[in-house]
Amino acid sequence: MDKIMRIAIDGPVGAGKSTIAKAVAERLGFIYIDTGALYRAIGVHCAKNGVDVDDDKATAEHIAGMEADLRLAENGQRVFVNGEDLTDKIRTPEASMLASRVSANPRVRGFLLDLQRSFARDNSVIMDGRDIGTVVLPDAELKIFLTADAEERAKRRYDELAAKGVDTDYEAVLADLNKRDYDDSHRDFAPLKMADDAVLTDTTGNTFEQSVEEIMGIINEKLGK
Ligand code: DC
Numbered sequence: 591m592d593k594i595m596r597i598a599i600d601g602p603v604g605a606g607k608s609t610i611a612k613a614v615a616e617r618l619g620f621i622y623i624d625t626g627a628l629y630r631a632i633g634v635h636c637a638k639n640g641v642d643v644d645d646d647k648a649t650a651e652h653i654a655g656m657e658a659d660l661r662l663a664e665n666g667q668r669v670f671v672n673g674e675d676l677t678d679k680i681r682t683p684e685a686s687m688l689a690s691r692v693s694a695n696p697r698v699r700g701f702l703l704d705l706q707r708s709f710a711r712d713n714s715v716i717m718d719g720r721d722i723g724t725v726v727l728p729d730a731e732l733k734i735f736l737t738a739d740a741e742e743r744a745k746r747r748y749d750e751l752a753a754k755g756v757d758t759d760y761e762a763v764l765a766d767l768n769k770r771d772y773d774d775s776h777r778d779f780a781p782l783k784m785a786d787d788a789v790l791t792d793t794t795g796n797t798f799e800q801s802v803e804e805i806m807g808i809i810n811e812k813l814g815k
Contacts, residue, residue: 595620595714596729597809598722601736602771602782603686604743606793606801607718610736612666613802614809615716621662623709625719625726626689627669628658628702630680633688635671643692650697658705683751683758683766690770693720694777720774723785732812733788734805742794743767 597620599607608624615622632653636643641652659670668677679685692698699721706726709715719726723733738746744764751758774782784790789808793801 595731596710596727597716598727598730598733599716599718599736600720600723600782602743603767604747605736605738606746606798607736609798610801610805611716611718614805617806620714620716622667623660623715623717624667625706625717625722627660627667627680629689629693630685631669631671631676632658632698633692634676634679634685636692637688643688646695646697649692649695653698653701682756686766686770690773694773696779699779720782721780723788724783725780732809733785734808735784735788735790737792738794740764740768
């Protein structure tokens with residue numbers, strides 16, 4: 591393919607954005623960009639350094655001069671802050687909440703905007719997040735809004751955490767997910783919202799393979815195949 595294609599995938603917590611986007615990127619030979627990892631890494635970095643992520647001013651001071659980056663490695667994408675690889679520290683329930691809280695800060699969003707756009711400048715990408723279709727890549731060739739029932743999303747998230755040995759229970763996961771979706775959708779800057787020109791895909795009841803096929807179908811239709 592000679593022309594660059596940018597696919598934006600937005601949606602609430604646990605809709606399967608990252609696993610589906612990763613599989614689709616592999617099939618298409620596109621680069622997969624997980625933007626949530628950047629917010630997670632900044633949240634973790636703030637917490638590690640004793641910065642209160644609800645204090646917008648202190649957080650803004652902390653990120654001034656910070657270097658955040660995503661790098662492709664053989665085993666997938668890795669996230670760095672000031673040269674430190676934080677990839678293995680960002681997938682905990684605490685890191686999820688820190689990311690959501692830090693993501694409400696307009697200075698953090700502004701700080702990450704150019705970086706996210708730079709990934710899509712010369713490459714065909716599938717980028718997932720909350721504001722990719724509305725803010726980061728408003729001219730994306732294809733926008734998908736991926737969702738599923740909250741209970742099913744919580745069940746998937748719970749299974750993922752349990753498989754990793756994280757000690758939690760389903761009700762706690764559901765409560766966290768609802769809180770994060772509410773906060774992400776109601777913040778003042780770049781809230782989670784379906785772009786007007788996005789394709790809505792509800793994966794409730796789908797297997798992972800069915801969801802991947804559905805998304806591939808939408809892409810192929812877009813590409814006129
Ligand atoms: O996709 P995720 O669960 O890894 O994202 C973690 C948090 O980061 C999410 O609750 C909100 C924030 N986020 C965001 O505000 N904008 C993005 N493009 C990606 C994530």
